[in-house]
Amino acid sequence: MSLNRRQIIAGASLTTWALAQNSTSPIASAQAQSAPAFQQAPSFYRYKIGDATITAIHDGYGETNLENFVRNAPLEDVRKIAEQEFFPKDKVRITFTQVVIESGGKITLVDTGNGDSGAPTAGRFMANFKAAGFDPAKVDRVVISHFHGDHINGLRLKSGTAQFPNAEIVVPEPEWAFWMDDGKMAQAPEGMKGAFNNVRRVFAPIAKDLKFYKSGDEVAPNLIAQAAFGHTPGHMTFVLSSASQSLMLVSDITNHPGLFVRKPDWAVMFDMDAEMARQSRRRVLDMLATERMQVAFYHAPFPATGHILKDGDGFRLQPVQWS
Ligand SMILES: [Zn+2]
Numbered sequence: 001m002s003l004n005r006r007q008i009i010a011g012a013s014l015t016t017w018a019l020a021q022n023s024t025s026p027i028a029s030a031q032a033q034s035a036p037a038f039q040q041a042p043s044f045y046r047y048k049i050g051d052a053t054i055t056a057i058h059d060g061y062g063e064t065n066l067e068n069f070v071r072n073a074p075l076e077d078v079r080k081i082a083e084q085e086f087f088p089k090d091k092v093r094i095t096f097t098q099v100v101i102e103s104g105g106k107i108t109l110v111d112t113g114n115g116d117s118g119a120p121t122a123g124r125f126m127a128n129f130k131a132a133g134f135d136p137a138k139v140d141r142v143v144i145s146h147f148h149g150d151h152i153n154g155l156r157l158k159s160g161t162a163q164f165p166n167a168e169i170v171v172p173e174p175e176w177a178f179w180m181d182d183g184k185m186a187q188a189p190e191g192m193k194g195a196f197n198n199v200r201r202v203f204a205p206i207a208k209d210l211k212f213y214k215s216g217d218e219v220a221p222n223l224i225a226q227a228a229f230g231h232t233p234g235h236m237t238f239v240l241s242s243a244s245q246s247l248m249l250v251s252d253i254t255n256h257p258g259l260f261v262r263k264p265d266w267a268v269m270f271d272m273d274a275e276m277a278r279q280s281r282r283r284v285l286d287m288l289a290t291e292r293m294q295v296a297f298y299h300a301p302f303p304a305t306g307h308i309l310k311d312g313d314g315f316r317l318q319p320v321q322w323s
Pocket residue numbers: 148150151252298299
């Protein structure tokens with residue numbers, strides 16, 4: 001039997017129609033289940049550093065304009081790198097990854113994500129944290145790197161609810177001194193006053209219970225804080241060491257490795273002291289490359305961990321292979 005073209009097309013659409021009507025057809029039900037949702041599996045990733053277990057937890061992303069994102073380079077130069085890095089046209093996507101450290105019998109969370117105060121594409125931390133098997137009531141300690149909203153808002157929802165009711169909250173002393181200074185707030189440009197108010201909103205109810213740390217302190221078992229000022233006045237990074245392995249948590253040393261690992265002299269619009277931030281960035285990236293130490297980023301494509309290599313006048317990120 002031979003069919004002409006019209007019969008084939010008619011037959012094909014009838015078959016499709018019949019499948020669509022027949023809910024018991026495996027093809028039809030598979031289509032019905034997968035078609036409407038565009039959703040990933042829960043986003044967490046575990047790895048070991050010596051005896052410590054690290055779990056990277058994804059909080060989602062926010063998107064902003066490329067224009068003005070880099071304070072000290074012509075837009076054309078920034079566009080060129082952004083195109084090489086396959087960014088969306090004239091946009092940059094900033095991802096947020098928090099790290100849970102299980103070490104010395106304690107559960108430590110470093111930074112908390114956007115809570116319910118970020119972009120609609122962010123605020124996924126708690127769902128992913130629970131999907132990874134963690135209970136927020138069992139977190140022993142929350143260590144904060146600096147006081148920008150994407151790092152502290154996950155501590156307290158807009159309703160006022162504390163998210164880690166039993167955790168000790170550990171914050172950098174110089175960061176506290178800056179943001180809680182009413183004189184500094186009064187001098188700040190109008191656009192920054194919201195950030196000062198947000199610090200008060202998040203921390204005021206627990207101010208008397210906060211623990212403060214400075215550069216060089218052990219803020220959790222085997223986790224040492226290291227000053228990396230510039231992005232904010234008290235911005236901190238951390239080195240976790242366990243059984244001859246090390247991991248450096250670089251906080252906001254870069255806001256996107258595609259731009260600022262490649263071009264470490266570029267300053268992101270959020271760097272409060274651009275020159276100091278540049279020096280901190282160069283020092284940290286150079287140390288990572290020289291010592292071949294694994295790095296965990298706060299703002300890098302998930303799971304936001306890898307190694308740093310020297311590349312010309314800058315560096316590049318070699319992501320770890322998913323295991
Ligand atoms: Zn940040």
